[in-house]
Each structure stands twice: as structure tokens, then as C-alpha cells.
Amino acid sequence: MSNLNKVDFVTGMRRLFYVVSPNETTFRTPEEVPKYINEATPFFFVFMAIETVISILKQDKKVRMNDAFTSLSAGMFSRLPLLITRSITIAGYSWVYDHYCIKELPWESPWVWWFTFLGVDMAYYWFHRFAHEVNIMWSFHQTHHSSEDYNFSTALRQSWLQVYTSWVFYLPMALFVPPAVFLAHQELNILYQFWIHTQYVKSLGPLEYIFNTPSHHRVHHGRNPYCIDKNYAGTLIIWDRLFGTFAAESEEVAYGLTHPLNSFEPFTVQFGYLKYLLGRALDMKGVTNWVKNFLYGPGWLPGKPRTGDINDIPKIEKPVKRYSVQLPQWKSVYVFIHFLLFSIAYQELMARRATLSQTSVLIFLVYCFYNLTCFGRLFDDRFEFSI
Numbered sequence: 120m121s122n123l124n125k126v127d128f129v130t131g132m133r134r135l136f137y138v139v140s141p142n143e144t145t146f147r148t149p150e151e152v153p154k155y156i157n158e159a160t161p162f163f164f165v166f167m168a169i170e171t172v173i174s175i176l177k178q179d180k181k182v183r184m185n186d187a188f189t190s191l192s193a194g195m196f197s198r199l200p201l202l203i204t205r206s207i208t209i210a211g212y213s214w215v216y217d218h219y220c221i222k223e224l225p226w227e228s229p230w231v232w233w234f235t236f237l238g239v240d241m242a243y244y245w246f247h248r249f250a251h252e253v254n255i256m257w258s259f260h261q262t263h264h265s266s267e268d269y270n271f272s273t274a275l276r277q278s279w280l281q282v283y284t285s286w287v288f289y290l291p292m293a294l295f296v297p298p299a300v301f302l303a304h305q306e307l308n309i310l311y312q313f314w315i316h317t318q319y320v321k322s323l324g325p326l327e328y329i330f331n332t333p334s335h336h337r338v339h340h341g342r343n344p345y346c347i348d349k350n351y352a353g354t355l356i357i358w359d360r361l362f363g364t365f366a367a368e369s370e371e372v373a374y375g376l377t378h379p380l381n382s383f384e385p386f387t388v389q390f391g392y393l394k395y396l397l398g399r400a401l402d403m404k405g406v407t408n409w410v411k412n413f414l415y416g417p418g419w420l421p422g423k424p425r426t427g428d429i430n431d432i433p434k435i436e437k438p439v440k441r442y443s444v445q446l447p448q449w450k451s452v453y454v455f456i457h458f459l460l461f462s463i464a465y466q467e468l469m470a471r472r473a474t475l476s477q478t479s480v481l482i483f484l485v486y487c488f489y490n491l492t493c494f495g496r497l498f499d500d501r502f503e504f505s506i
Contacts, residue, residue: 126158131161131162131269132137132162134155134159135159135162135310135311137307137354139307141444145227145229145303145327146300148176148298148299149213149298149299149301149302151299152299152303155310156309157308159310159313163271166314167272168269170182171187173319181269181274181319182270183441184454184455185383186266186267186272186443187268187270187272188498189268189276189385189498190272191275191462192495193262193275193388194275196277196456196487197281197282197489198270198469199484199487199500200279200282201469201472202469202483203217207282208305209298209301209302211287211290212286212290213298214290214410215294216294218295218297220294223293223297224295224300226297226299226300231296231297232304232384234296235292235296235301237339237355238304239289239304239353240308240314240353240355240358242291242292243288243353244351244358244362246284246287246288247260247351247352247353248348248351248362248364249284249288250281250284250285250398251348254412254415254416254417254419255396255403259393261376261417262276262277262281262388262389263277265376265388266340266375267319267375267379268374269316269318269337269372271316271317272387273316273340274312274313274315280290281391281438289305291378292429295398297414311331311354312331313333313355314335315332316336316340318322318340320333326358329355330345330356331352331353332356335352335356335365335367337352337368337374338350338368339351340374341372341373341374342373342374342376342432342433342435342437343370343372343373343435345366345369346417348364349366350362350366352367375441376434376454377432378476379442380442381442382442383498383499384495384499385491385495386495388495396413408421444498444500445499454494457490458494461494468483
């Protein structure tokens, strides 16, 4: 919890909701930009704890330990590449800026701050839309949608591979916007999207017309036919309204993938669809179909529209069923305590990664893979190795 010493409560809360001013979030160099997401970690856990207590009191099972811990495991997985390489997002952006900048905008200007705010948010919209409409990108992004619950822990269910496609969408801004200004907004944009992952916040009234909200994002995470390929927004919902991808929340949302993974095992959550996609490619006849398998939408098959046929979406069962395996109480208690201790060790090791030797990094990676895989197999109540 050491990050709480760096960020006071009010500042941390304002950052979560993107309620910041140009003066406090404008920097000359990327090295000066605070690690907004890292510093928000204690707030993530506080929000999740409060939501869990509410769920227990209501007995509504909106927060389940097996699904929540799987989401946290995916979040840990997604950060492991940072042990080996620098963030490709800022590295790639800075390289383009240094070599191909057309017009260097003033880093300290408030209007550049607002221009970047809008630019980053629109770039995120288009990345997010491509991530749903291009199959190879969906194979990375589907990790985030694999949860059949919708709560704050779902926000942390992130892909290990997604960052290797998302960074490209921000590069046009590198022709004008200084890296430090971009980096601040890119982190704050991601941070904003944490709090909208909840079922306990309903309508926000007139703000629903401008901002991405829990209601709008619930639709995005739904597998109901009316939810498919809708509400890609990061911070502002205006992009969906402008580009025809907006849908308001109407009927009750069923969360998760149209074809559920039925597993809590982390390798399946991260790479299960990619394995399926590669296997399907081997069965495709003709080069054209092989290429379309990767570049068309997840629902595409020969003879189908580019993004698939909405009528092929499985109907939502009533009541909605969610994958779960009932564990003995002693095993649940063991997993809870072990996962808590592992999470503390993970945070400490990640905080000290810059001082670790290559051997220590390798041991750390093996330690993480082993523990996270064990948790997933315990929740699935199976122990054979399968990806």
C-alpha cells in the first residue's frame, strides 16, 4: 500500500474520474509523467473491496471469487512483459515523434492538452473498434470480455498481447503531440475506464449523452444480440454516437463471450481463442479465406458478412447461466489466503523489478506462471495441462 503515501485520497479519486487540470497533468518529458495506473492500485482494491461487501450483503453474486481472481490473474499476466521490455506504446510513439514530427506543438499549452485529450480518446475508439472487428486483434482483446461477471475486477482482466496492436493507433498523434503530453492522457484514459465496470451505478442523467458510463459499458460487455459491436468509447461516448455504434442499455445484459470459455485457467483465458483461430486457419480452403480468417470479424465464415451474421449469435438463456465449479469450503479458504499472499509478493516484486538481475527476473516469471496456473486449475477443479 506504499502508493497511498504518494497520492492523497482526493487527488487519487480525481484521477480515476479524469477530473484533472492541464496545469497538474502537463510535463516536459515522459520520465516526469507520474505512473498514474500504478499509483491507482490501492484505489482499485478499495473499490473492489467495497463492491464485494455490497454484493455479499445483497447476496446477488455479482462478485464471485473464482471469476474475480481470474480477472486479477489476467491483469498480472498483462504486466509481466514489463519485466523484460519497455512499454512498446511510449517507445514506439517517442521514436516516431523523434524521427517524423511534422510540427512540434508546445508541450505547456492548455489547448494542446485539450487537443490531446480528444485525440487520444478518438484513437482509442478506433483501436477498440478494430479489436472487435478484426479477428486477429479480437483474439487478443477477447481476454477482457471473457468474464461472465461485470464488476470492478473485470476492468483488470487484460490481455498479455493486446498492447502489441493498440500502440499503432496513436502514432498519427506523434507527428505533432509531444510524448509526455500523450503519455499522461493515454494513462488517464485507461484509468477512467476502471470505474465504469460496475452494475451498481445506474443512469447518470444528462452525462449519459457525453461520457462513457457504467450503463453504456455494460452494453459493450454484453452478449445479447443488441449489445454486439456497440459502445467502443473510452472516456467520451460521442464517438459512438457520431460513427453509428451506440446502443442504449435496454433489456438485462448477459455478460461474457457469445461462446463462453468455461474455464478459469489463465492460459486458456489469454490464448484460448488464438489457438482456435490458428486451428481454424488450417482448415480454410484458399488463400483468400485464410486471410479473411484473420482480418474479418470473429463471426465471419465463408459466405457470411465481414463481421458475421447477427442471427448466428446464440440466444440468451433464462435464467442466465454462468460457468462455475463448486469447491469445498476448505479449498476456497486456501485459495483465498494463498492468492492474497501471492498478490502482495507480486506487487513487491514488480515495484523492485528495475533492481532485479536477469536470473531473478526469470525465476520471478516462472514463479508467476506456476502460481497463476495453479489457481486457475483449482477453480476449474482439474489439474491436467491443457492450453
